[in-house]
Amino acid sequence: MAIKITDDCINCGACEPECPNNAIYEEDVAWKFSDGTNLKGEITLFNGSVTLADQENRTGSFSEDYYFIVPEKCTECVGFHEEPQCAAVCPVDCCIPDEKNVETKETLLEKKDWMHS
Numbered sequence: 001m002a003i004k005i006t007d008d009c010i011n012c013g014a015c016e017p018e019c020p021n022n023a024i025y026e027e028d029v030a031w032k033f034s035d036g037t038n039l040k041g042e043i044t045l046f047n048g049s050v051t052l053a054d055q056e057n058r059t060g061s062f063s064e065d066y067y068f069i070v071p072e073k074c075t076e077c078v079g080f081h082e083e084p085q086c087a088a089v090c091p092v093d094c095c096i097p098d099e100k101n102v103e104t105k106e107t108l109l110e111k112k113d114w115m116h117s
Contacts (some may be wrong), residue, residue, distance in 0.1 A: 002074035003084050004098035009066035015086035015095060016067065021062040021115055023073035024086060024098065028064050037115040045072055046111060071101040078108035094096065 005015070005024075016024045022036025032054055033039045039053035057070075069086070076084045087095040103111070 001076065001103055002071035002098045002101035003069055003076055003086055003095050004071070004101075005067050005069055005086075006094040006096060007064070007066060008092050008096075010092055011066055011087055012091060013109040014089045014091065018085035018089050019069075019074075020077060020080040020085070021073045021075055023070045023075075025070070026065055027066050028058070028070065030058055031070060032056055033115075037073070038117065039115055046107070046114075047072075069095075069098075071098060074098075074101075074106045075108045075115075079112040099116070 011027070013026070015024070018024075019036075025031045033043060033051065034053040037053075041053060042050060044050050044054050081088075084095065087093070
């Protein structure tokens with residue numbers, strides 16, 4: 001399950017540098033799948049869609065008011081840490097499991113390997 005940031009976020013930015021996948025971005029900032037990963041060229045996401053790793057994306061359905069997590073890049077820190085680091089450092093506990101993006105530990109490890117191998 002990916003982590004999401006709720007609207008309780010105070011925009012302190014503590015979570016962003018803690019993410020080993022570069023999945024956390026400031027509101028209304030363009031992001032790429034290649035940011036902080038080894039992804040290059042044309043990539044197939046776990047949902048089957050195809051995109052370019054260096055294509056700039058906008059927040060879209062995420063947030064225009066506070067930090068957000070790209071669910072396709074979030075591995076809940078599986079394979080890196082014992083717990084999601086964003087949740088560990090958040091002073092207002094707004095980094096919570098995203099019930100719309102439930103994934104098994106095995107899938108999260110596969111995603112980690114996909115981004116970093």
